Amino acid sequence: MGADRVGDFSPLILFSAGCVTVLLSLLTTGRGWRHLWIGLVKSSRQILPCVPILMCIGAVAATWMLSGVVPTMICYGLEFLQPELFLLEACVICALVSVLSGSSWTTIATVGVALMGIGTVMGYDTGWIAGAIISGAYFGDKVSPLSDTTVLASSTCGVGLFGHIRNLMFTTVPAIVVTLIVFGVVSMNHANTGTAEADEVIRRLHNVFNVSPWTMVIPLMTILLLVFRTGTTATLVLSSLAGLAGVFILQPQLFATLGLDGEGWWHWLKVSFSMIFSSTEFATGDDMVDALATTGGVMGMMNTVILVLCGMFFGGMLLGAGIITTLTRCFQKRLTNRGGIVAATVSSGVVMNSCTADQFLSIIICGNLYKGIFRRAGIDSKVLSRSLEDGISVTSVLIPWNSCGVTQSTVLGVATLSYLPYCLFNILSPLCSIGLAYGVYYFRLRKRKLVIA
Numbered sequence: 001m002g003a004d005r006v007g008d009f010s011p012l013i014l015f016s017a018g019c020v021t022v023l024l025s026l027l028t029t030g031r032g033w034r035h036l037w038i039g040l041v042k043s044s045r046q047i048l049p050c051v052p053i054l055m056c057i058g059a060v061a062a063t064w065m066l067s068g069v070v071p072t073m074i075c076y077g078l079e080f081l082q083p084e085l086f087l088l089e090a091c092v093i094c095a096l097v098s099v100l101s102g103s104s105w106t107t108i109a110t111v112g113v114a115l116m117g118i119g120t121v122m123g124y125d126t127g128w129i130a131g132a133i134i135s136g137a138y139f140g141d142k143v144s145p146l147s148d149t150t151v152l153a154s155s156t157c158g159v160g161l162f163g164h165i166r167n168l169m170f171t172t173v174p175a176i177v178v179t180l181i182v183f184g185v186v187s188m189n190h191a192n193t194g195t196a197e198a199d200e201v202i203r204r205l206h207n208v209f210n211v212s213p214w215t216m217v218i219p220l221m222t223i224l225l226l227v228f229r230t231g232t233t234a235t236l237v238l239s240s241l242a243g244l245a246g247v248f249i250l251q252p253q254l255f256a257t258l259g260l261d262g263e264g265w266w267h268w269l270k271v272s273f274s275m276i277f278s279s280t281e282f283a284t285g286d287d288m289v290d291a292l293a294t295t296g297g298v299m300g301m302m303n304t305v306i307l308v309l310c311g312m313f314f315g316g317m318l319l320g321a322g323i324i325t326t327l328t329r330c331f332q333k334r335l336t337n338r339g340g341i342v343a344a345t346v347s348s349g350v351v352m353n354s355c356t357a358d359q360f361l362s363i364i365i366c367g368n369l370y371k372g373i374f375r376r377a378g379i380d381s382k383v384l385s386r387s388l389e390d391g392i393s394v395t396s397v398l399i400p401w402n403s404c405g406v407t408q409s410t411v412l413g414v415a416t417l418s419y420l421p422y423c424l425f426n427i428l429s430p431l432c433s434i435g436l437a438y439g440v441y442y443f444r445l446r447k448r449k450l451v452i453a
Contacts, residue, residue, distance in 0.1 A: 014310040018317045025321035039320025056236035057109045058301035063243025071209040073114035083122045087183035090115045091136035098140025107137040130414040131422025149393045156367035157385040167382040175428035311357025339438030346430045349391025359396040390433035394426045
């Protein structure tokens with residue numbers, strides 16, 4: 001069964017697992033409905049705010065496509081980005097945008113979508129393209145002082161924000177350097193067979209859309225909103241409204257193309273709602289262009305919303321039944337050295353991401369569970385906050401039913417299990433964290449033996 005088919009059954013699997021957890025809790029653990037309700041409330045407080053963001057992402061994706069923002073980015077990208085360095089360039093671009101915005105979700109939903117189209121035309125495998133986009137976006141999100149996960153990890157552990165970011169560099173820099181080297185090597189060895197096809201895609205996009213630098217006013221406005229900390233939901237709403245205005249101002253010819261022309265304010269209001277909420281399909285005669293330009297709107301995110309809600313239910317039941325605490329205690333056994341403690345923290349983070357389906361809830365739970373252990377072992381709290389980021393923030397996108405994995409898979413149109421092997425930064429970060437911890441432990445142990453000798 002392929003990754004896409006597995007994804008079709010994910011909501012049912014998560015809901016069924018949640019129901020089984022309820023039965024186990026009532027029959028074996030002695031925890032009643034009250035505990036289960038408390039667990040569901042904790043889970044919903046973290047995950048329900050994602051739902052309007054998911055809907056706004058669907059609206060932004062639709063309006064940015066129809067207003068010509070994404071087609072313009074694709075055309076300019078095909079003209080100026082070098083195919084022999086594309087994966088490296090895509091990773092760096094997403095990293096820079098994510099550092100400035102502090103949001104991997106916003107970066108992937110905007111710049112990432114355009115880069116996905118560019119890479120596809122250049123002939124790259126979609127898994128590699130998505131891996132480069134996600135690696136760059138999550139690197140920027142991890143080290144940006146504007147990132148909510150970075151702020152949450154530092155505050156949960158009682159660490160200063162910039163001290164936390166500086167400490168992150170010990171594992172983040174090696175991970176991103178290796179990632180960029182691999183993407184560079186793969187790009188240079190890529191046989192670019194899409195030059196003629198790229199020219200044809202540019203021509204067809206010009207035939208459908210008014211490709212113009214004026215469309216870039218919309219993403220520039222979005223970047224300014226993010227820089228001024230407007231808020232993710234508010235920024236996405238304003239960006240989608242700006243994109244909608246761009247359709248009327250910059251792409252008036254689309255209404256005739258799509259058969260949406262008419263008269264009267266009521267008609268145009270219905271057209272606006274249709275473009276934002278429902279799917280819009282093109283028939284240009286080129287299958288690739290049609291696939292690039294087709295939008296799903298808000299309704300296109302409904303399957304994602306359902307999966308996130310099922311993940312919330314499953315995570316809430318695990319919390320209420322006390323299963324998460326039991327799992328974490330299993331990791332905490334025999335923690336006698338720095339390497340083992342950090343490895344357990346990172347591993348617990350990955351497990352927690354899988355159980356709660358939410359990175360924010362996982363950071364809070366793991367942070368509180370391991371605070372005392374780090375304190376008793378005499379390990380700096382910055383190491384704990386760094387371990388939380390390495391084990392939770394960057395791995396959430398690798399789990400198919402986690403809110404991050406579900407969202408990025410839907411936005412990029414690539415199944416989570418398909419892009420997982422190519423998210424090099426997200427895989428290397430936890431490994432670097434564990435490797436550094438064991439390295440420091442054995443170095444200090446060796447130094448102590450030399451002193452005694």
